[in-house]
Amino acid sequence: MPTPLVYVVDDDEGMLDSVAWLLASVELECSCFQDGAAFLEAFDPERPSCVILDVRMPTMDGFELFDLIRKRRIIVPIIFVTANANVPMAVKAMQHGSFNFIEKPYVPQDLLDLISQALAKSETDLQQRKQKLDFLNRFQLLSNRELEVLREVVKGKQSKIIAHDLGISCKTVDAHRSSIREKFNSTSVAELVNEVLTHKREWCEEL
Known part of the structure; x- marks a missing residue:
């Protein structure tokens, strides 16, 4: 700073x-x-x-x-x-x-x-503005399918439910979840969801 x-x-x-x-x-x-x-x-x-x-x-x-x-x-x-x-x-x-x-x-x-x-x-x-900008920059790295998966993850849905709703395999959902966590530098789904909800306004605008 x-x-x-x-x-x-x-x-x-x-x-x-x-x-x-x-x-x-x-x-x-x-x-x-x-x-x-x-x-x-x-x-x-x-x-x-x-x-x-x-x-x-x-x-x-x-x-x-x-x-x-x-x-x-x-x-x-x-x-x-x-x-x-x-x-x-x-x-x-x-x-x-x-x-x-x-x-x-x-x-x-x-x-x-x-x-x-x-x-x-x-x-x-x-500091908050920098964090928001960093979040949006990482958000832009997500593919359309990853965005779809992330929407459902934030809602608290399990991989098998997400797979059924999106018409893809559970293995594919897990791969997308892993990719999303990597792009957001999150060590867990809980950490990822917490960050997304922290920046809820930016998240809603992007979606």
Whole structure:
């Protein structure tokens, strides 16, 4: 897993310097931007990260940038920061799916705690995305007949029942089951079924 990165997007240069210093004090790497477009161009989806995002900025404010992030399906925790907070603004931020909302001036440790939580979530999300991609890549290796057998295996059917339903021999079903386990690097049918059910959404879409 790559080292985590904190993106800071704020038109206030003093704010950027302050957050950069704070993160450096706990040995966290950060990348600072004074506008949303520059952030979008630099964002690395393969690296665990979070975004410290100012609400009020010229050209593109924080909510407009957040909308673009969502439209592009960028998965990253967003922590909104503003000096002009109010209840409706905070509610809007949380309803739109932001990770959290903090008001300036903030307690440095409070911001660091939020960043730590956001980075932990990002690492989990990134790991899950990698696992799903790995699953789908292996899924694509299956033949049509293996897909048919796998459907029945997931339903808990025994080889002789699958053979009868598909009109093939029990020996052929067992050969397909063995091939499926090999392609999924599964040591047992139980392990294979558990992985398939874990990625049930991807499984259903493919079928």
